[in-house]
Amino acid sequence: MSETTQPIASQIETAVGSIPGWSPIDQLLTLFTLTFASANIGGDVLELGSWCGRSAVALGMAARLSGNTRVHCIDLFPDKDDWYRNEDGTFSFSVTLAGKKYGAYQDQTVWAEPYHRDIVPVYQRYGGTLDAFKEAMRVNGLSDLVTPYRADMETFAATAPSDLKLRLAFIDGDHNYDAVCNEIRLIERFLLPGGWICFDDAFSSYEGVNRAILSELVESGRYCQFQQMTRKLFVARKR
Numbered sequence: 001m002s003e004t005t006q007p008i009a010s011q012i013e014t015a016v017g018s019i020p021g022w023s024p025i026d027q028l029l030t031l032f033t034l035t036f037a038s039a040n041i042g043g044d045v046l047e048l049g050s051w052c053g054r055s056a057v058a059l060g061m062a063a064r065l066s067g068n069t070r071v072h073c074i075d076l077f078p079d080k081d082d083w084y085r086n087e088d089g090t091f092s093f094s095v096t097l098a099g100k101k102y103g104a105y106q107d108q109t110v111w112a113e114p115y116h117r118d119i120v121p122v123y124q125r126y127g128g129t130l131d132a133f134k135e136a137m138r139v140n141g142l143s144d145l146v147t148p149y150r151a152d153m154e155t156f157a158a159t160a161p162s163d164l165k166l167r168l169a170f171i172d173g174d175h176n177y178d179a180v181c182n183e184i185r186l187i188e189r190f191l192l193p194g195g196w197i198c199f200d201d202a203f204s205s206y207e208g209v210n211r212a213i214l215s216e217l218v219e220s221g222r223y224c225q226f227q228q229m230t231r232k233l234f235v236a237r238k239r
């Protein structure tokens with residue numbers, strides 16, 4: 001059976017098979033389906049928190065099938081030397097870009113076990129996470145559609161084209177309450193009516209993400225169609 005006649009879940013599984021990351025196939029399939037099914041809204045797709053490109057490949061595959069869609073992937077893309085060990089043995093990173101310092105995993109730090117199991121091997125295999133990301137897009141023929149930005153949401157929003165419109169934004173970056181609230185507000189500037197915001201790690205073990213969803217989305221009255229799929233939550237901006 002050729003790849004194009006395989007069920008889409010198998011195509012995604014093949015495409016992300018060797019890409020380091022955490023999102024399982026059922027969640028990637030849900031992201032793919034919503035991205036493709038919302039093509040009638042128009043606009044592009046944004047990902048905040050891309051790591052090595054695992055979820056970006058699923059979004060890119062849906063964008064390719066939809067036509068006329070680009071995927072903008074924002075991440076601080078930390079290099080090996082950006083990581084440091086905290087006094088309690090957990091890990092964080094900070095990246096300096098254009099003279100500005102960006103910290104990540106400062107409140108909820110990365111435990112030593114997942115750091116050594118999941119993060120260290122990435123740097124043994126690739127020059128850095130941006131190299132891994134670019135390689136993932138290249139081998140899947142997505143480099144023309146999926147663009148990485150080494151930035152946070154604030155910097156991206158300040159430099160994005162003023163006519164940028166989004167039909168879907170997937171948030172999987174900083175899990176701190178204030179940061180997620182700010183990201184939601186910035187994304188809303190570009191989000192079309194009926195467009196979707198998707199979260200990873202919703203109502204799992206990240207208090208900041210949960211509180212931001214409640215205060216910015218549930219209580220705002222501007223969003224509807226809340227749907228949870230394992231760790232992922234999908235909400236639509238009211239029309």
Ligand SMILES: C[S@@+](CC[C@H](N)C(=O)[O-])C[C@H]1O[C@@H](n2cnc3c(N)ncnc32)[C@H](O)[C@@H]1O
Pocket residue numbers: 020021022023048049050051052053054055056074075076077078103104105151152153172173174175179
């Ligand atoms: C869990 S990983 C993303 C995994 C990816 N979505 C996937 O499914 O393969 C979280 C990512 O968020 C990035 N990140 C953390 N804080 C960030 C921030 N303030 N702005 C942009 N990216 C950030 C990290 O560098 C990391 O790559």
